[in-house]
Amino acid sequence: MQGLLGKLLRANEFYLFLIIVVVSLIIQARSGQFFTPNNLVDLANAMVVPGLFAIGAYLVIVSGGIDVSFPALASLAVYAVTRYLVDSGYQGSVILPFVLVIALGALLGAFNGVFTSRLAVPTLIITLGTANVFSGIMQGALSSVQISQLPPSMEAFGRASLFKATSATGLTSAMPVSFLLLVAVLAIVFFVMRYTMFGRGIFALGGDESSAVRAGFKVRRIKFWLYVIVGVIAALGGLVRTTSMGQMHPTNLLGMEMMVIAAVVLGGTAITGGTGSLTGVMLGTLLIVIVQNSMILVGVPTFWQRFALGLLIIVGTGVSAVQLTRRRKRQRLVAE
Amino acid sequence: MAEPFLSIRGVTMAFSGVKALDKVDFDIYPGEVHCLAGENGSGKSTMIKVISGVYQPSEGEIVMDGKSYSKLTPIEAIQNGVQVIYQDFSVFPNLTVMENLALTGEVSAGRKLVNWRKFRQIAEEAIAKIDFTVDLDARVGDLSVADKQLVAICRALLTDTKLLIMDEPTTALTHREVEALFKVVADLQARGIAILFVSHKLEEVFEISERFTIIRNGKLVITTVPEELDRKKFAQYMTGRDYDESSTAPTGEPGEPVLEARGLGLKDALYDINFTLHKGEVLGITGLLGSGRTELALTLFGVFPADDGEILVGGKPVVLKGIGDAIDNGIAYVPEDRLTEGLMLQRSIADNIVISELDNLSNGVGVLDDKRRAAEVELRVEEMKIATANPYNAVSTLSGGNQQRVVLAKWLATNPDILILNGPTVGVDIGSKRVIHLILNDLASRGMGIIVITDDIPELLTVSNRILLLQEGRLVAEVDPASVTEQEMSAMITGGSVPGKEH
Numbered sequence: 091m092q093g094l095l096g097k098l099l100r101a102n103e104f105y106l107f108l109i110i111v112v113v114s115l116i117i118q119a120r121s122g123q124f125f126t127p128n129n130l131v132d133l134a135n136a137m138v139v140p141g142l143f144a145i146g147a148y149l150v151i152v153s154g155g156i157d158v159s160f161p162a163l164a165s166l167a168v169y170a171v172t173r174y175l176v177d178s179g180y181q182g183s184v185i186l187p188f189v190l191v192i193a194l195g196a197l198l199g200a201f202n203g204v205f206t207s208r209l210a211v212p213t214l215i216i217t218l219g220t221a222n223v224f225s226g227i228m229q230g231a232l233s234s235v236q237i238s239q240l241p242p243s244m245e246a247f248g249r250a251s252l253f254k255a256t257s258a259t260g261l262t263s264a265m266p267v268s269f270l271l272l273v274a275v276l277a278i279v280f281f282v283m284r285y286t287m288f289g290r291g292i293f294a295l296g297g298d299e300s301s302a303v304r305a306g307f308k309v310r311r312i313k314f315w316l317y318v319i320v321g322v323i324a325a326l327g328g329l330v331r332t333t334s335m336g337q338m339h340p341t342n343l344l345g346m347e348m349m350v351i352a353a354v355v356l357g358g359t360a361i362t363g364g365t366g367s368l369t370g371v372m373l374g375t376l377l378i379v380i381v382q383n384s385m386i387l388v389g390v391p392t393f394w395q396r397f398a399l400g401l402l403i404i405v406g407t408g409v410s411a412v413q414l415t416r417r418r419k420r421q422r423l424v425a426e
Numbered sequence: 427m428a429e430p431f432l433s434i435r436g437v438t439m440a441f442s443g444v445k446a447l448d449k450v451d452f453d454i455y456p457g458e459v460h461c462l463a464g465e466n467g468s469g470k471s472t473m474i475k476v477i478s479g480v481y482q483p484s485e486g487e488i489v490m491d492g493k494s495y496s497k498l499t500p501i502e503a504i505q506n507g508v509q510v511i512y513q514d515f516s517v518f519p520n521l522t523v524m525e526n527l528a529l530t531g532e533v534s535a536g537r538k539l540v541n542w543r544k545f546r547q548i549a550e551e552a553i554a555k556i557d558f559t560v561d562l563d564a565r566v567g568d569l570s571v572a573d574k575q576l577v578a579i580c581r582a583l584l585t586d587t588k589l590l591i592m593d594e595p596t597t598a599l600t601h602r603e604v605e606a607l608f609k610v611v612a613d614l615q616a617r618g619i620a621i622l623f624v625s626h627k628l629e630e631v632f633e634i635s636e637r638f639t640i641i642r643n644g645k646l647v648i649t650t651v652p653e654e655l656d657r658k659k660f661a662q663y664m665t666g667r668d669y670d671e672s673s674t675a676p677t678g679e680p681g682e683p684v685l686e687a688r689g690l691g692l693k694d695a696l697y698d699i700n701f702t703l704h705k706g707e708v709l710g711i712t713g714l715l716g717s718g719r720t721e722l723a724l725t726l727f728g729v730f731p732a733d734d735g736e737i738l739v740g741g742k743p744v745v746l747k748g749i750g751d752a753i754d755n756g757i758a759y760v761p762e763d764r765l766t767e768g769l770m771l772q773r774s775i776a777d778n779i780v781i782s783e784l785d786n787l788s789n790g791v792g793v794l795d796d797k798r799r800a801a802e803v804e805l806r807v808e809e810m811k812i813a814t815a816n817p818y819n820a821v822s823t824l825s826g827g828n829q830q831r832v833v834l835a836k837w838l839a840t841n842p843d844i845l846i847l848n849g850p851t852v853g854v855d856i857g858s859k860r861v862i863h864l865i866l867n868d869l870a871s872r873g874m875g876i877i878v879i880t881d882d883i884p885e886l887l888t889v890s891n892r893i894l895l896l897q898e899g900r901l902v903a904e905v906d907p908a909s910v911t912e913q914e915m916s917a918m919i920t921g922g923s924v925p926g927k928e929h
Contacts, residue, residue: 285539286540287532287533287537287538287539287540288538289540290529291533293520293521294521294529296520297518297519298516298518298519300514300516301516304516305516305529305530306530306533306534307533360520364518364519364520364521365520
């Protein structure tokens with residue numbers, strides 16, 4: 091038990107959980123509306139898109155890279171598919187949009203994958219470049235405009251709910267079906283990272299790339315497929331956002347990358363690669379979503395949200411940086 | 427003797443016309459501990475790569491278990507039981523010991539899924555083979571260097587290993603860890619596994635190696651037994667020159683004190699340290715790892731401000747609360763790990779030299795004066811005899827010895843009165859070592875006070891006027907280098923009898 095407790099006290103996730111509890115209690119005390127059924131469902135709803143993106147960003151960061159192209163990738167994939175379906179007057183089920191978005195996400199992810207696995211250029215630079223290519227194609231070649239009328243099945247998917255939660259005050263919120271998608275992706279990625287050699291390869295790669303090569307991992311192949319998977323997850327996130335808004339807003343997602351990467355890093359994933367847990371990623375995302383959604387409950391003006399988010403990012407990354415220096419210092423003293 | 431496990435016959439390895447190996451013959455027998463020695467760039471690494479199948483030789487053959495290969499592939503080498511442990515161990519610092527041990531085998535077995543129970547089983551078997559006790563769930567990055575190495579050894583032994591090649595295995599280990607390693611090696615040897623050590627330091631592997639093969643400029647110089655070797659011969663074979671190891675300690679009378687420590691203390695590391703460093707003197711400081719020798723250097727350089735006592739520079743008490751204070755007082759420090767603490771490897775030699783004196787080379791508005799910079803760089807490259815065609819090449823293009831000279835040049839550019847060097851020739855080959863020792867002599871003769879911290883005993887005896895011995899954070903003795911032999915000095919460091927003046 092001692093060991094378990096010690097492990098708990100050293101885990102980043104534990105402290106993040108405590109912070110979330112404290113923040114929730116403060117909001118509850120000030121507004122009395124945090125622990126209401128509809129607010130909790132709202133939070134779960136708001137988790138879906140950033141949660142999906144965060145899972146993708148987590149995979150890339152664990153592998154030792156960083157991806158800033160996923161909002162642009164998602165926007166392009168979903169815009170192109172929606173445009174095509176709307177223009178062809180599509181009336182069928184929601185399966186086809188999903189299949190097309192997944193395929194296009196995989197293709198665009200493969201575009202990232204080819205460059206990252208073949209070029210010795212930092213992934214930040216590569217994905218900065220591809221992000222611009224993606225949004226350039228969308229805004230230039232496809233001359234994107236807002237699509238206000240989605241195909242009926244997509245719109246229905248966006249409205250579909252698992253259940254509705256009503257608070258004492260009479261406010262009602264619906265738990266969207268897409269929450270199941272987040273759960274499913276989370277479960278699959280958890281399995282892949284923990285129980286497949288591909289997943290362990292991603293960790294190995296993030297720990298030491300040349301060791302991974304020497305150990306016999308097919309590093310190029312792992313990187314390529316990693317970006318394909320991340321492309322698919324990001325595109326799914328984009329599709330969820332579009333269907334839940336009931337319209338395709340081409341630039342709606344752009345700029346989300348900083349917040350998502352911050353959530354991943356807050357969750358204890360080392361920005362240098364090789365370590366991090368999905369629990370941490372979800373907690374980090376939850377904290378950011380709470381700050382974004384619930385500050386309004388305590389009457390904090392919206393412009394302070396950005397301030398609070400910025401502060402969270404600095405504190406979150408600062409804490410891990412301090413831990414790293416401490417560990418290094420300790421190691422040096424021990425080594426000497 | 428039995429048949430050799432592996433022989434290479436007339437192997438030549440040419441890279442675009444340059445022969446990295448030239449008609450080399452070499453044998454290693456089952457259960458033999460063999461040392462391959464040579465200076466940096468002599469072809470040692472090329473030879474390992476030929477044996478492990480990474481390079482295919484241009485000429486010659488490799489015979490393994492009676493079978494001849496003109497082109498050996500890495501897979502064939504591994505299947506024949508050849509395993510290499512590289513200097514960096516190729517471990518994954520972010521993963522657990524268990525995973526580090528089990529991954530490689532599972533990857534090569536082509537597995538797609540992870541069976542954690544099997545991983546643990548593999549790992550337990552692996553550490554049991556050499557009676558290594560370690561927490562399988564610990565992250566490898568949190569282990570000591572010695573334990574990381576043992577993890578790498580365990581991993582290498584998971585396959586049916588017949589030849590284990592270890593690249594510079596003892597460089598980063600303490601004496602006790604080296605002893606532990608040698609026990610493991612003896613055990614492997616008893617099981618008929620051949621061990622090939624690659625090293626450029628005789629002391630490190632002398633006691634355990636049964637035969638030595640020395641190469642120079644890609645050519646085999648000699649294969650011999652340790653009885654035929656002493657350090658002088660070893661150095662001659664490696665460098666091809668007569669090896670001079672006469673003292674380089676300055677001969678002039680030491681001048682007035684430049685640096686004094688009075689009752690210096692640092693929490694949990696140093697206790698009541700008193701000494702005086704004079705102008706024109708080289709003071710050696712030695713002790714085991716953990717004796718406080720690096721803490722002492724860092725205290726004098728302001729990195730760890732002293733908790734007790736005082737430091738006097740030029741007879742005046744000074745407060746050293748940071749590196750800036752130390753530099754202002756004319757103190758320079760050349761760290762132990764030049765690669766991470768002393769140099770920007772990707773930047774040019776010139777940039778590295780002038781980095782610590784940018785203020786002096788700038789004009790009134792803080793813009794760098796290119797002409798003065800160029801003149802300064804030229805002067806320092808000349809003074810330090812840095813072997814480079816162009817000082818604007820990256821530092822990473824230089825050999826270890828020349829890199830160390832760049833670090834020296836960088837600090838000399840600040841015109842210090844006091845120079846502290848920690849392990850000045852770690853990782854430097856014998857030829858360059860002598861050059862650095864002579865530079866120290868020259869600097870001291872010009873009036874600088876120099877402190878050399880080292881556990882390289884021959885070096886300590888060669889460069890120092892006086893030697894201070896640290897044990898567990900206390901100065902326990904002052905030794906006259908002319909009055910002790912290497913063996914006596916070594917015994918003193920490891921805590922044996924301490925003759926000479928008691929403190």
